Amino acid sequence: MHRVKIVIIGSLLIVLATLISSSTKIHKIESLRKKSSLTMFHGTVAVDSCIRLTAEGNDCNASAAEDTRPLTQLLKSDRLSIELHARETNASNTDYPRTIAAKLATNESSSPGFRLFSDEYVDKPDRTCRDFPAGNFTRRRNRPSGSASPPVSLHRLVKGEGWSTANDTSKAAVCRYTLSTLHFPHFMQQIVRCWSFWQRRLPQPSVLLVPSTLDSMKRRQENFLQGMLEALTNALNVSIVSNHTDPSVEIADGVAAYAFARLEDAVVLRNAVISYFAPQAAALLQKEKDEKDTGARPLRIGILNRRGGRRILNEKDLQGVLQRHTDVTVADFEKASFADQVSFYAMQDIVISSHGAQVTGVLFMPTCAGLLELFPQGYCLPQFFGSLALYSGLEYGYIYLSDGKSDHETKEAKRTLKGRIHARKLDLCPPVGKVVDAVEQLIEARRQCLRQTI
Structure with a gap:
């Protein structure tokens, strides 16, 4: 009889402890929701309106949440964790309000991620980037509008006796x-x-004159350079010589780092190179063009990383969030052939990459695609590859990963060789939330561009 009493008392104590634990957790959730105006997520649908009901042991309405189990049952699950995620931002930027969200973390593949064209998304707090500045996103919109009106006079791009x-x-x-x-x-x-210049002078033969460095150029071990030399010769019908008797033109300074005289010049070059080096990609792009792609099909997003300086440290975090809703390809070009590089760019709608030589291939992206370029503190040059993207008919934006002014910090870093080298070697850890917002803006810009192009 005495043992029975002990067992009953022990059982009652266990039940009481469980109830106190559940009540404490529920109280914490209610407290967090009241203090921070939190929106609770489970599965892929917000269930904020069901928090109080489920805390009392009732089921949520099925239309309000995918998982209709009572919250008291969820609280007992070993898979449940409650975390706070402060959306990364510059606190001084009032146009980008700081928000806080609570996450009901599960192992299901439908766990919350970013939502296209919505401010409601949740992702894991990025511990890797805790000590990195949030930075700011800037989108440039001065993309040439089309071939009907040339964005730049050809006489501003090349000069010399060759015009005669x-x-x-x-x-x-x-x-x-x-x-x-x-x-x-x-x-x-x-x-x-x-x-x-060559396009304006057709049907005259196109010649690239490389007076003193042609042999060195052909020996240089850069896959992109060697591939482009092959493309010029075999896909673009350009002769490459070290001397020539006809008058020549040379590049004029100014205008932009990269510039085509007309948007259609970029399109002709792109299509010829893709057809030669990546025929499968060319066939798919032509099919999508024939079907009048308006941006409704599943997106293809590429994350292009580096192995040296300016590595994206949280590449896996970015991939994990983005691939919940679309196709994501992660690559680096350390040993990639020129054909691989062309194929990668040709198949992407949005590319995310840090500033570096690997971005040169953006001119092989489809018209209206988007480039998101990442810059470390003290090394911000959006006018370089940004001009190549814009004059190639792409959408462009960049994130400068510093809370300071990009022009001032870049100028200061360039004052000394040590400062310049240091800035160029800095790795990057872009806030996932900031990248998601930037990608959403580029996706919307792409859709608008496609509608205008078709």
Whole structure:
């Protein structure tokens, strides 16, 4: 009899402890919701309106949540955790209000992520980026509107005696390479201008004159450079020579880091290179064009990382959030062939990448696609690849990962060689929430662009 009493008392104590624990958890949730105006999520639908009912042991309305189990039952689940997530932002930016959300974390694949064109999304707090500044997103909208009105006069892109043979079909259209560097991003700065010149001079033969560095250029071990030389020769019908007797033009300074004279020049170059190096991608893009893609199909988003300086440290966090709602490809070009690089860019609607040479291939992205470029503190150059994106018919935006002014901090870093090297080597940890918002804006810009293009 005495043992029975002990068992009964022990059982009552266990039940009482369970009730106190559940009540404490429920009280914490209610307290958090009242103090911070929290929205509770479970599955993929907000269940804020069901919090009080489920705390009392009643089921939520099925239309309000996917998981209709009582909250008291959820609280007993080992998989449940309550976390706070402060949406990353610059506190001084009143247009980007700081919000807080609570997360009911589960292992289901339908766990909350970002929602296209909605401010309601939840993701795990990014502990990797805790000590990094939030930064700010900037979108540039001065994309050339089309080929009907040239964005830049060709005479502002190239200059020289080569203009004198414009009406002489017996002469070649010769464009002289004038840079001492052979690094492929700078090589392409001249090629895009030369390409617009060659397009205006058809049917005259197109010639790239490389007086003193042609042998070094052909020996340089850069897959992009070697691939582009092959593209010029075999896909674009350009002769590459070290000397030529016909008058030539050379690149004029100014305008932008990269510039085509007309948007259609970029399209012709892009299509020719993709067809030659990535025929499967070319076929798919043509099919989507024939079907009049308006941005309604599933998106393809690429995260392009680096192995040296300016690595994206939270690449997996970004991928984990984005791939819940669309196709995400993660890549780096450390050993990628030129064909692989062309194929990657041709198949992406949005590319997220830190500033670096790997971004040169954005000119192979489809018209209206978007580039989100990431910059570390003290090294912000959106006018470089930003101009290549805009003059290639893309949408462009960037995040400068600092709370300071980009122009001032970049200028200060450039004052010394040590400062410049330090800024260029900084790794990046962009806030997931900030990236999601930027991607949403680029997706909407892409949709609007596609509607205007079709």
